[in-house]
Amino acid sequence: MKKKNVMISKLMLGAAGLALAACGGSSSSTPPPSTTTPPPPVAKSGTVTGSISGFGSVIVNGDRYATNGASFDIDGKTGSQSDLKVGQIVTMKTSTDAQGNKSASSVSFKDAVQGEITAISLTPKRITVMGQNVVIRGSTSFDDDIDPNDINGLTVGDIVQVSGQFNGSGNIVASQIEFADAADAFELTGNVSALDPVAMTFKIRGLDVDYSGATLEDFDGADIANGDLVEVKGDSFDGSGAFLALSVEKEDKEDDGEDGEDGEVEGFITEFTSAQSFTVGDTPVITDESTVFEYCTADDLGVDVEVEVEGEFNAEGALVADKVECEFDADIHVESTLDAVDAGTGVITIFGVEFATDMSTRFEDKLETPVEMFGIDDLVAGNYLDVKGFERADGTLYAKKIERDEAEDEDEIQDYVDSVDPMAKSLVLLGVTVLTDERTEYEGADDMPLTGDEFFSMVMPEDLVKAEGTKTEAGELLASEIEFETPDDE
Template identity: 30%
Template sequence: MKTRSHPHQARPNRREALLALLGTALLPACGGGTDVAGVSSGGTGSFTSGTITGLGSVIVNGIRYEYDDTVSVTIDGTPSNAAALQLGMVVRIQGSAITAPPTSGALATAKATRIAYGSEWKGPAANVNVGNGTFTLLGQTVRVLATTVFSPGKFDGNLGGQYVEVYGYVNVNDGSLQASRIEVESGAPDRYRLSGVISGWTETTFLLGSALINHTSASKPANLQNGQLVRVKLRTTQQGGAWVATEVEADNTSSELEDDDEAEIEGAITSFSSSAAFSVNGIAVDASRIKPPTGMGLGVRVEVKGSISGGTVIATEIDIKTDKDIEAQEYEFHGAISGLTANTFVVRGYTVRYNGTTRFEPSNTTLKNGQLVEVKAELQSNGELLATKVEVDH
């Protein structure tokens, strides 16, 4: 059987070390708290921002967030529900303190209290280049990776001319979007959508990448300016060569951050003063207490761990995520099997294929409908999920 090294499988060990550092290796500080290099360990909660890589609870950044009927779920500020959460969506989760994994290879856990999600771009797909892994949307480039989830179908030439909704991370260097999930719409939406960092600001227009946005009649916050991360709803026709905005929403993620909570955020660097001071998806990061990795800069995909203070993540660890790292990601499911056939089953609404390379635990497992399992799977180029491991829950 093929074996691969997956970054998220190493996270529990790193997290265990971090929790040990924050929980047992700290020196008492004045006032009864505990600090290392100014990072407090007194928090009782957590904040996580990243891509959903598992279901049956919600798995983000190697943390399994469980939830119950009291969880608050919103999409672009509008009430939603946990059933709407899907692989590849980018979410922000507030929850309880994180519990270290009980065994090697297991996931850290927490309980979610609030989950917020939303797509970045919406509109017609054009200029599809499967070989390069790109297409355009309103003239802006969407980059597709091997782990980009399509719903329905797969990435092929048939995408051209269809309307899509795209989740992912904007690269402010070139205005492109690295897609984590692409939903193909059944019809034309009533509004298009773009996001990015404002440039070329005037009293009537600004740029997102190369897209000219007319914001004259838009609902928007005061004091918008160059360098600000925004999401924009647009009319579906242009006026004078510009897309007409009906709403401009400035990023306000910092309002969700609670002092002393543990934080783990993944995404692209959206502003950069230095390797010690930058923002990820609009969230300020202070990395002055550690030695950041080389190669930091605008548009670089990173994962940052730390603690929150004054709306800023005080970093204790930073990892750069290359395309290769991201494409090595496995997806994970916890739930009951249904629709079992000789080579496929359904779990959490996703059809998963298994074959002779799939590892079963126990090895003599005979699958049955209704059986509770833990499944790890890789996304294939044909859009199918292939199970690398199926473990029966007891």
């Protein structure tokens, strides 16, 4: 009632004021209303590079971009959104309106390398394609045709397409891998070095390229020069191992931004001068006292650190960072049935362990009849999940990738050891007690077998260990196998 009386009093005072003005009781005058219509808010353009975490439009770097009317360039050919896969790296020209709605006018995908696998290493997980060292991480996505759906589904001689980003060591860190048609050309994109115009050869990251029989595209009459960004395509190598290019196409740097344009880039620090000046991929980044750091500090930055940077491009093409978010690979794995899901908070519980999710979490449905636009809303308790994540600086466990699949016979936990009880031959991973018995098998990081006594004489807190087995009624894991793992360092 009090609030209502106040409103009535204000109305009465307003009416009295109007009456006085009408009778000339006030010398003040009310200015006439403006007839000028303010201009409509202008949408802010941007350039965004990052991995796809989901669809329903396209979700990149934690934001959803409407793609109605967008053009799609799929490795130099006109395509559509249906040609894209979760995990692939794309570059988009975007627009954000006054209400914060985001849309993409163009979406471009280009693989990092496509060709034949010539070598595979399981420890650490690496493959070699076109002479390039490709790093496989816990967060790497594998297309459904690869079975099993990890590095063990690949063999030497397979033709693959790798989407990924180069780190400061010159390795391709794979974000997504799929089989390629054997009839498709081998291809690699990179900067020209060691150019010999007489022999008509050059190098791309150590790969010798012979372009004597190649067609040059988009050079506008100019010659190839050291430093040019090019894509080479062909289908064979000569006896010395040089790639015989059938075409050399000069490429534009797609993630260049215009002065004053918004920018987002996800990738690895490839050059580091200081925390105020470094390069992500080939995008120069500048920070200042107003830059906000998430899940790390400026002191944590350096070559090969994975980051997502948001800011605005300046006239020199550098991205002036408003925010730098540090990212980490998914060394923590849990495979088990889902206990609970809270789509409102984005928290899932699996094997009694809570993981946070957000729009950057990759959701992949590996069921026989998958949901195309799969997300947290599609999860239900009892689903069998493979969750890969890491622990943030605040202690929160974050799920970087979640796969739903058919149920397995055993569960799995991988984490850095919390504690060890050598006498009981047990240890704790992610707060879960891992039990052993006379049937448990043990392996070293080199996959060589160990005895239980050998394993427990070696294992220490903070060692990375994977345990497979069955969940007990008490919520423990009775291990059938325990092994040391190697962190996925680049």
